[in-house]
Amino acid sequence: MRDVRGAAVETPWPGLSRRHALGLLAAALPIGDAGAASTAGEGVDVTAHGADPTGQRDSSEAFRKALAQSPKIRVPAGIYLLGNVELSSGASITGAGESSVLKQHPQARFAVLADSGSPRLSSNLRAIRLSNLQLRGSCDSDGFSEFVHLVSLNGVSDVVVDNVLFRGFRGDGLYIGSGNIGGQERHNTQVTLRNCVFDGINHQNRNGVSVIDCDGLVIEDCRFINTTKADMPGAIDLEPDGESFHVVRNAHIARNTFIGVGGHGGAIAIYIPRGVLTKPTGILIENNTIDDALTNAFSFEQPAGMRGPAADTTQLVFRGNRIHRCAARPFRLRGVEGAVLSDNLFADTLQDAQIGFDRPEDDVHDVTLRDNVFERCGSHEDAGLQVFSASDVRFERNSWLDCGNGARDSSAVRFASGSSQRVRFAGNTFASATHRTAHAVSAAPGRRFDAGGNVFAPDNQLKDGLTNAFDRPDS
Secondary structure, three states: OEOOOOOEOOOOOOOOOHHHHHHHHHHOOOOOOOOHHHHOOOOEEHHHHOOOOEEEEEOHHHHHHHHHHOOEEEEOOEEEEEOOEEOOOOOEEEEOOOOEEEEEOOOOOEEEEEEOOOOOHHHOEEEEEEEEEEEEOOHHHHOOOOOOEEEEEEOEEEEEEEEEEEEOOOOOOEEEEOOOOOOOOOOOEEEEEEOOEEEOOOOOOOOOEEEOOEEEEEEEOOEEEOOOOOOOOOOEEEOOOOOOOOOEEEEEEEOOEEEOOOOOOOOEEEEOOOOOOOOOOOEEEEOOEEEOOOOOOEEEEOOOOOOOOOOOOOOEEEEOOEEEEEOOOOOEEEOOEEEEEEOOEEEEEOOOEEEOOOOHHHOEEEEEEEOOEEEEEOOOOOEEEEEOOEEEEEEEOOEEEOOOOOOOOOEEEEEOOOEEEEEEEEOOEEEOOOOOOOEEEEEOOOOEEOOOOOEEOOOOEEOOOOEEOOOOOOO
16 A cells, blocks of 8 residues: 555555555545635734745744744745744744645754743743644654654643644654753643644654643644654653653543554553652543554553542543554553543454553553453454453453454453452453454463452353353463
């Protein structure tokens, strides 16, 4: 299959139909110029201050002069070479659509940036707007550079980025940070991205969006295409640097499309390192589509036992998402306390989903999986989902169809090393018409279950001759 530029795209599923491939590529097409007519006459025209629309001369100073005259500036169609243009409160840059290109200067760390210079929320820069633009990096000519971003925001509140194409970024398309020097303290609130496209071109970049600190993040109706090196996190990465003051909470990631994204964390990755004192809560991820990911579809990792508000233990709601043909795991949860995964489709993933892992800091508590469909998950592994050490885990009304690799011990759900307390299965359906799955639920040798605290309810349905060995470890 080929991308929007006609270049060949490798996929681990060579049987992908031409019709399906064309549908994916149509969804990946960049933003248009629909906003051009509405932007005419809004703000100061940067060309009036000497900005060069041919891209031959550096237009950075012209943009600075225009912003000094008025916080609202207008960018006609053209290519404008610039770097490190700083935004103040109330700044608004509006273009004529993707034909208004802000091209990052090859020697500039950022194309555009905002930094309050203060850890105090009262000093935050406010009401910044970017709309109807293309921001263009140079990963296709200059390659990867982890800390060279198109837009860097630090210490901002009430920011809206609407209908912007981020293309060819070498580091991040958009960095929502805590300063551009390690150890600096900044806090961000109420940052909204909508109707944007993040096109990594060749995966030679870090993340589409990096979030170091934000309370009140919205990412909706965006598209992420061909982003992220294999050893970088993912298309969207919520990952504090490990400072005690960093905050990541109240994030809503909805109705986005991810196509062919890479990384080692996930298309959507949340990683909370040791040292962060504020427990992330209020994370809602819903109605996204993740297709042909070269990484995990979703990952949430933190040290087990993080302190948090006693009245709200729910960290994560992951619902209504559709994952197809993932080269790694449909999801990975480690150290999470308080999560609900519901009404999701996980189809054709090479690896199994994981709850917990093999270190004490990975133990998971209070997780509900409800009304999900796992279809052909773990085709290169011996299970559709593996559970390590976990407590208070509820499996309710899920469907497990043809999961595992067809081996003798292939299972829909396998309890791996570790221990479990208060695990309940109710109303689930386990089926395998192709006989890829041998067991509905199995347990590894040495697996420990608490006495009497686990339930496999009578309303679970085992079809196609599947057996159940829940809470009975293999000999």
